[in-house]
Amino acid sequence: xNSDPQSSPFDQAARPSQPPGPVAKLFALILGAAFLxxxxxxxxxxxxxxxxxxxxxxxxxxxxxxxxxxxxxxAAADNPQxxxxxxxxxxDEPRQHLPPQQ
Numbered sequence: 001x002n003s004d005p006q007s008s009p010f011d012q013a014a015r016p017s018q019p020p021g022p023v024a025k026l027f028a029l030i031l032g033a034a035f036l037x038x039x040x041x042x043x044x045x046x047x048x049x050x051x052x053x054x055x056x057x058x059x060x061x062x063x064x065x066x067x068x069x070x071x072x073x074x075a076a077a078d079n080p081q082x083x084x085x086x087x088x089x090x091x092d093e094p095r096q097h098l099p100p101q102q
Contacts, residue, residue, distance in 0.1 A: 020028070
């Protein structure tokens with residue numbers, strides 16, 4: 001294995017010999033700001049698409065269930081006194097396993 005630091009081409013690309021100048025720093029700042037603006041615009045467009053899609057889905061479901069809602073309202077208006085359900089009644093038994101109270 002070669003331990004010479006000058007032998008790897010990746011080391012030369014990772015560590016430039018001179019620090020970047022003010023023009024390169026300005027270019028990097030402008031490019032970074034442009035990417036941030038583009039990312040923000042993309043997120044706004046994606047949010048708008050999701051919101052419009054959600055509203056369209058909600059409107060479609062509301063439209064498709066309108067007949068069912070009308071039937072349910074008519075049934076509730078015809079028999080307002082009926083409550084349907086089941087119950088089980090347990091008989092109260094004296095507790096024989098407890099000691100008598102004083």
